[in-house]
Amino acid sequence: MSAVDLGTAPLSRLFLRYVTPTVAAMLVTGIYVTIDGIFVGHILGQDGLAGMMLAYPICAVLYAVGALIGMGSSSLVSFYLGKGEQATARHIVGNALVMVLMASAMLTFIGIRYGEAMLSWMGAEGEIFNAGMAYLRWYALLGVFAVLSMAFTALLRNDGRPGLTTWILVGGGVLNVLLDYLLMAVIPWGLAGAAIATMLSQAVTGGLCLWHFFIPRSQLRIRWDTLTPNWRLMGETLRLGISSFLMYLYLSVVLAMHNKALLAVGTSLHVAAYGVISYSEAFFYLIFEGIAMGIQPIASFNAGAGNWQRVLRVRNLALGVTLLVALCGMIPLYLWPEGVVYLFAGDNAALLPVASLGIWLYFWGLPMEGLLLVGATYFQAINRARIASLLTGGKLVLIGGFLWGFSSLWGVSGVWLALPTCSTVLVLVMWRAMRKEAGLHVPAH
Template identity: 30%
Template sequence: MDKTKQLGTEPIGKLLTQYSVPAIIAMIVNAVYNIIDRIFIAQYAGESALAGLTVTFPIMMLIIAFASLIGSGSASIMAIKLGKNDKEGVSQTFGNSLTLGSIVAVLFMIVCYPNMNFVLSLLGANSSLLSYAADYMNIILIGFIFQMTSFVLSSSVRIEGNPMLSMTSMLVGAITNIILDYVFIGVLSWGVKGAAIATVAGQILGFLVLLSFYMRKRSILLITKENFIPKFEEIKDIVSVGFTSFLSTIGASVASVFLNRSLITYGGNAAITAIGAISSLSTLFLMPMIGIQQGMQPIISYNHGSMFKDRVNKTLLLSVVVSSLFAVIVFICLQLYPEAFMSMFLSKESSTMQVAVTGLRYYILMLPGLGIGFIGSAYFQAIAKSKEAIILGSLRQFILLIPLVIILPKLFGLTGVWLSTPVADAITILATAVLLIKDIRTPYEKVLMKTN
């Protein structure tokens, strides 16, 4: 049954709820299992093990960057083609994205495995953290190909009008991870290796849930062997549209290297442990905004392909409003009760607690405006405006955050490290708002001329 036509006919509020709520639930559960990973590791393996996992964050972000590159790029193109009723083109994009994802995953593992200790040392792992980080990553890489293909399949089933299946996949993976965390870390005392095995097992089961949709021939796509043969133009389009996701994610990975090094320099292991806890907490509360991103993307892309600019603008504005209201509520809670949230990861008696509380308060200063930044960047990607999307994707991480992490600590010490993130966020939010206002005011005829 073809459910895609509802994207161009149903009320925007209903559609955004229908597509965003399952994504939000899945994102929150996904964030919760990442937090539970760290809680189990901190409680059963110690703060050094938690710091070791924090060092692996740039590699984890690199993995997500490649998955986002292909998953988000193919998602926007498929939805736009569906809006144009080009089902043959959608099928070709789908097949090429899976082929490209598999090739990238295999190449990534071939490069990383023989050089793992060297890479982790470059990322700031000292002798006390290296063994924890290597034990974790050597297992995590096994699940990369399942994570990669799941990104593509999850985006595809959402576009086909099945956001609940995408949610189910993430829930199965997350719940599996949580249960196995208890068994492997809490009961069997396998430490970071147990956390990694639990994560990979969850990824495999989540992938199988998505794969079953296509194995049961529930898809509207015309899947043939020919569609999996790489075609240069198709891959170029996928990479072009998805590059902003790759750039922003890889930028976060690179920036985190500079951030970790500055934290170790100006705050020692306590600061690096603190940012691990802060990052986990931030991830939990940012997931609903990412869920709204995922929910709005097929709606905007489909209606852009169908040339319904009024529906595109309504979806954008509603997404910004909902995201911003949520961000304001979270900001107030975190500023009022930082110790309560940090105690999920750190002992209240730990000397690290005060460092983490101070860092959290600085780190989230621009949280109320992040809804504009999150939604704006995803919007330009959804309508295949690569130029604007790439500008926003590179602005925060490469152009602003990395220089700020280098400059501000020299002026303000550890406080300067914490301030680098909200300063970068403030400038990026302002730039995003300017580009969004300009695009909303652009007549649709001019939009077509620039994107076709």
């Protein structure tokens, strides 16, 4: 579908074309993330789940930086394509690759140099520390692939190839599952095997997406001249991408804060229970992310072209679908929480009641999480970086207060209740901002 079609084609058709393959890809990703958790829980047990939960918040910074570059450059590319400035859009893609390489080198150094200290600060001890460090070390060494994959899947989708992006992500997901089995079940490498499997699949995904931008038929082809740093465009990319960065950094910080809070008022068993909850949430979160990323090219292009009624309509459609998915997702979580726990941890008598209670207290906020993610991405897509950053940055600020206050009042139960309450408050802020934004673009009669 051409750039012109983004501004003229029926929105329902555009929504299906861009959102359906993106959600499908994220569903596949969600499935292999789920399988990854199943392997860890069933092969390594609750200590494996706890070790990975303590290490992953540090590893997740790689994905935050990839989102910073990928979503920022994607929004900027779509905006300039909407204005008809294709040469500028190509330069943005080339500069995105430069930023990926620079950021990855820095993060690898930090991970190798300070990884042990960070993991100790997270509260890891003994065998849980050793398992977590094995996971963290391989993430740091191969981190460039995570940043590359995160950035260039978003850019490939903006080059008019959402279907190709889906198939690449599907291939990477299948490879990850196969490598998980090989490096954890066949070759007993523990959490090191889980990390290597993930990074190698990210290498394939990122490499295939990047290769597309070097072929002649790509409208955003990378050439030597596009690799020359343009500091203004890089600054614009970072400005627009900061919301996505904060969104992913928020995930990292939330995981870390929950781990610290659970160890303060509970035990490592509660951290393992949080692992079950996080894996369950990740499946739905990826669907929400697929909806958000799918509407981004449509919203960005039409905002750049001044077609604000189309922008508002696609926003409302995305929010409605997000709410429906979240409500449907809550049904199995609340009807069969024991089955969810068994899926990830097997027949663990100690973990079952702890994780089941956590599911009950935590997942009423699932619709709020979805609406907030899609809403923040929408503001980012229409070049309203300040509002998008306020929503995502607000979570980073508020969640600490909610965790401290609620855990002081209600212990572990308060930890489970903190995030959904925080997200509900921010959804109310987002709703107010959206009403104000819509009022600015109501046509005069």
